[in-house]
Amino acid sequence: AKAKAKVTGGLTLESVRDSLIRQEDTIVFSLIERARFPANALAYDPSYFSDPGSCGSLVDFAGRYENPEESPFFPDNLPPSQVPPHKFPRLLHPAGRSVNLNKIIWDVYFNKLLPLFVAPGDDGNYASTAAHDLECLQALSRRIHYGKLVAEVKFRGERKDYEPAIRARDKKTLMDLLTDQKVEEAVKRRVAKKAMTFGQEVKLGNDTVGSKGKYKVDPDIVSRLYGEWVIPLTKDVEVEYLLRRLD
Numbered sequence: 119a120k121a122k123a124k125v126t127g128g129l130t131l132e133s134v135r136d137s138l139i140r141q142e143d144t145i146v147f148s149l150i151e152r153a154r155f156p157a158n159a160l161a162y163d164p165s166y167f168s169d170p171g172s173c174g175s176l177v178d179f180a181g182r183y184e185n186p187e188e189s190p191f192f193p194d195n196l197p198p199s200q201v202p203p204h205k206f207p208r209l210l211h212p213a214g215r216s217v218n219l220n221k222i223i224w225d226v227y228f229n230k231l232l233p234l235f236v237a238p239g240d241d242g243n244y245a246s247t248a249a250h251d252l253e254c255l256q257a258l259s260r261r262i263h264y265g266k267l268v269a270e271v272k273f274r275g276e277r278k279d280y281e282p283a284i285r286a287r288d289k290k291t292l293m294d295l296l297t298d299q300k301v302e303e304a305v306k307r308r309v310a311k312k313a314m315t316f317g318q319e320v321k322l323g324n325d326t327v328g329s330k331g332k333y334k335v336d337p338d339i340v341s342r343l344y345g346e347w348v349i350p351l352t353k354d355v356e357v358e359y360l361l362r363r364l365d
C-alpha cells in the first residue's frame with residue numbers, strides 16, 4: 119500500500135502516524151511503571167477480593183471507574199462523562215465508530231503481554247498493580263483503536279482501491295492494502311530504542327559501569343509486544359472499521 123500523505127479533511131497519514139509515534143512514549147512509560155511490580159497474581163483473583171455487592175477481581179472492579187473516552191472496557195457500566203466530547207470521533211464514519219476490540223485487548227494483556235514483562239512473585243501491592251495495569255490497558259487500547267482514524271485516512275486517500283474490497287467483504291485484500299511492512303519494521307525498532315532510552319539508569323558523572331544492558335523493561339520484549347499484538351490488533355481495528363465504511 120502507498121504511504122502518501124494526502125490531505126483528507128486536514129488529516130494526513132503523516133499526522134496520524136505522528137500521533138501513533140507519540141503514543142509509543144505513553145505506552146513504553148506505562149509498561150516501565152507496571153514492571154516495577156511483580157506479577158501479583160492475587161490482584162486478579164476474584165475470590166481474594168470478594169466484596170459483597172460487587173463481583174470480579176480488583177482490576178475488573180477498578181475498571182468500572184475508569185472512563186477511557188474512546189473505547190470503554192465496560193461499556194454497560196459507564197459513569198456519565200465529565201468532559202466535553204473529544205474532536206477525534208467526528209472524523210470517523212458513524213458506522214465504524216463503535217468498533218471495539220477491548221475484550222480481546224484485555225485478554226491479550228493479562229494472558230500474553232503481562233507475563234512477558236513483569237517478574238514473577240508477589241509483593242502484596244495489589245492496588246498499585248491494578249492501577250498500573252489499567253494505565254497500560256488504556257494506553258494500548260487508545261493506540262489500537264487509533265486504527266480507525268488511520269483507516270479513515272487511508273480510505274479517503276485511496277477510495278478506488280478500498281471500495282471493491284469492502285463491497286466484497288474481502289478482509290485479505292483490505293489487510294494487504296493497509297499494510298506497510300517498512301513502517302511496521304520502523305515502529306518495532308523505534309519502540310525498542312525508546313525502551314532503551316526511557317528505561318535506562320541515568321547516572322551523573324562518569325560512573326557508567328554496571329548500567330549496560332540493564333533496562334527497566336526489556337527492549338526486545340517491547341518490540342515483540344508491538345510486533346505480535348499491538349500492530350496486528352491495530353490492523354484488525356482498521357479492517358473492522360473499513361468493513362463498515364460503506365454502511
Ligand SMILES: O=C(O)C(=O)C[C@]1(C(=O)O)C=C[C@@H](O)C=C1
Pocket residue numbers: 135138268296297298299301302305348349350352353
Ligand atoms: O502507519 C500505518 O499505516 C498503519 O496502518 C499503522 C500500522 C501500525 O500499527 O503501526 C499498521 C499497519 C501498517 O502496516 C503500518 C503500521
